[in-house]
Amino acid sequence: MSMAAEERSARAPWALTAPALMLFVGVLLIPLAMTVMLSFHDWGQYKGIEPVFILKNWREIATDPYYAEMFWRTFRIAIMTTLLTALLGAPEAYILNRMSGRWKSFFLLVILGPLLISVVARTLGWALLFGGNNGLVNKLLMSLGVIRFPIPFMFTETGMIVALAHVMMPFMVLSVWAALQRLDPQIENAAMSLGAGPVTIIRRIIVPQIMPGVLSGAIIVFSLSASAFATPAIIGGRRLKVAATLAYDEFLNTLNWPLGAAVATLLLVALVLIVVGSNALIERRYAEVFR
Amino acid sequence: MRRNGPLALIFHTIFVIVMVAPILVVCLVAFTPEGFLSLPTNGFSLRWFRTIAQYPEFIHAFWVSLGLGALSSFVALLFAVPAALAIARYRFRGRDALAALFLSPLMIPHVVLGIAFLRFFTSAGLGGSLAALIIAHVIIVFPFALRLTLAAATGMDRTVEMAAVSLGAGGWTLFRRVTLPLILPGVISGWALAFIQSFDDLTMTVFLAAPGTETLPVRMFLYIQDNIDPLVTSVSACVIAVTMTALILLDRFYGLDRVLAGKGDAGR
Numbered sequence: 001m002s003m004a005a006e007e008r009s010a011r012a013p014w015a016l017t018a019p020a021l022m023l024f025v026g027v028l029l030i031p032l033a034m035t036v037m038l039s040f041h042d043w044g045q046y047k048g049i050e051p052v053f054i055l056k057n058w059r060e061i062a063t064d065p066y067y068a069e070m071f072w073r074t075f076r077i078a079i080m081t082t083l084l085t086a087l088l089g090a091p092e093a094y095i096l097n098r099m100s101g102r103w104k105s106f107f108l109l110v111i112l113g114p115l116l117i118s119v120v121a122r123t124l125g126w127a128l129l130f131g132g133n134n135g136l137v138n139k140l141l142m143s144l145g146v147i148r149f150p151i152p153f154m155f156t157e158t159g160m161i162v163a164l165a166h167v168m169m170p171f172m173v174l175s176v177w178a179a180l181q182r183l184d185p186q187i188e189n190a191a192m193s194l195g196a197g198p199v200t201i202i203r204r205i206i207v208p209q210i211m212p213g214v215l216s217g218a219i220i221v222f223s224l225s226a227s228a229f230a231t232p233a234i235i236g237g238r239r240l241k242v243a244a245t246l247a248y249d250e251f252l253n254t255l256n257w258p259l260g261a262a263v264a265t266l267l268l269v270a271l272v273l274i275v276v277g278s279n280a281l282i283e284r285r286y287a288e289v290f291r
Numbered sequence: 292m293r294r295n296g297p298l299a300l301i302f303h304t305i306f307v308i309v310m311v312a313p314i315l316v317v318c319l320v321a322f323t324p325e326g327f328l329s330l331p332t333n334g335f336s337l338r339w340f341r342t343i344a345q346y347p348e349f350i351h352a353f354w355v356s357l358g359l360g361a362l363s364s365f366v367a368l369l370f371a372v373p374a375a376l377a378i379a380r381y382r383f384r385g386r387d388a389l390a391a392l393f394l395s396p397l398m399i400p401h402v403v404l405g406i407a408f409l410r411f412f413t414s415a416g417l418g419g420s421l422a423a424l425i426i427a428h429v430i431i432v433f434p435f436a437l438r439l440t441l442a443a444a445t446g447m448d449r450t451v452e453m454a455a456v457s458l459g460a461g462g463w464t465l466f467r468r469v470t471l472p473l474i475l476p477g478v479i480s481g482w483a484l485a486f487i488q489s490f491d492d493l494t495m496t497v498f499l500a501a502p503g504t505e506t507l508p509v510r511m512f513l514y515i516q517d518n519i520d521p522l523v524t525s526v527s528a529c530v531i532a533v534t535m536t537a538l539i540l541l542d543r544f545y546g547l548d549r550v551l552a553g554k555g556d557a558g559r
Contacts, residue, residue: 016377020370031411121527125313227400229494244402264403
């Protein structure tokens with residue numbers, strides 16, 4: 001390669017990415033930095049936002065147990081949602097993977113399709129199914145004899161978890177399914193020919209191999225559930241707030257932007273720490289699988 | 292490979308029913324002839340679909356969503372295609388960091404993005420404007436546009452390009468006549484997926500939308516806050532029908548599993 005051509009190919013990637021880079025610095029990084037700044041500003045009912053540097057909002061979040069309870073609720077719901085999607089989504093992905101070609105792609109479409117259907121419409125569906133104490137879900141569970149008294153779903157954490165698990169399920173199925181694609185089906189046959197029973201095969205062969213898929217799915221589901229807005233807002237209403245709905249209320253109802261910005265910043269920082277931390281943990285634990 | 296046993300098939304059946312149930316219920320209730328929420332027991336009726344016509348704010352919101360989705364996905368591609376070509380073809384310092392930055396809107400909670408954009412555009416004097424909505428949507432759909440273009444550009448056979456160059460094609464001609472046609476399926480699928488994301492976004496848009504620039508999900512959300520009635524189910528049924536059509540086309544054209552398979556492993 002000639003000198004000029006070499007120089008050009010060193011500059012080329014930067015010339016090609018420069019527009020996108022400028023866009024991201026100008027309209028993503030700067031607004032995020034401004035939000036962090038905003039969380040240190042003062043606010044009053046009548047004076048509005050004052051651009052000073054104080055810790056008032058952060059002190060309020062740290063000392064008022066209301067915020068501790070709200071953040072704890074947010075993460076409790078996210079953890080339960082993650083567990084539910086893992087317990088149901090992983091076996092489903094496994095079953096899906098063992099289907100024959102045509103059925104596999106049909107059901108894959110049925111299960112992954114909802115991922116792209118409006119969250120508002122899907123949550124509305126759950127609101128209809130829950131419908132007070134005599135909704136369809138309760139009627140069905142009672143007629144099957146699973147429960148004796150109706151479970152309150154609307155405006156409760158239980159309802160939020162069920163609806164969120166439905167919204168997040170495709171991510172888990174997809175993640176486990178991707179892990180299964182890398183799995184050699186002959187290993188299962190080999191274990192069988194060596195005399196392993198079905199339980200042993202699942203416990204010793206399948207679970208260890210799909211675990212990385214379950215864990216990476218869990219990280220996605222957890223972070224999306226902890227920051228979910230539409231489902232908690234519709235199912236939880238104004239009574240049961242999570243971090244995202246609280247930030248929304250502070251911004252658009254109370255108009256206390258600095259406090260809302262502090263809640264959002266805390267949510268972002270907590271999620272980044274949890275996601276990066278668990279990613280590192282998983283990669284160390286399963287280094288041999290990822291390689 | 293072993294077949295699924297009866298227990299597995301029962302599990303699968305229940306799983307699929309639960310996944311489909313809420314969507315099915317919305318669509319069924321939309322056809323009720325009653326004035327309240329009920330499954331259509333006394334026959335089907337299109338009453339609530341006709342009622343949509345009397346609510347111009349839903350119609351207007353639909354057009355806003357459609358235009359916003361189409362435009363922001365197109366603008367995102369204008370930035371994403373060159374960036375994807377650079378990331379796919381060159382090994383340069385900062386490449387991984389750039390890719391991580393460009394995919395970061397997938398990781399940042401949309402409620403945080405909504406707040407950041409509201410703050411930013413309000414202080415820039417663009418609060419509540421359509422321009423602010425378009426720019427914000429460009430950012431959130433960018434990863435989807437980038438991801439699919441990147442996949443197409445990585446898998447592309449470059450000998451065709453070399454042949455074109457040896458025949459004397461210049462940079463722009465090469466891109467327009469050779470490179471772009473070859474990566475076009477990825478680019479179009481990227482546009483479609485970006486469009487769906489933009490069309491569906493509620494969490495970020497709810498912060499930026501003002502009366503007149505409300506998108507359909509925002510309009511629906513605000514409506515549900517006050518009342519749930521058959522009208523909002525018929526609007527939802529229309530949204531579901533539009534999305535399903537787009538999905539089936541996307542599946543035929545590109546393969547839904549390919550579109551979605553890259554979704555979970557952002558930045559890796």
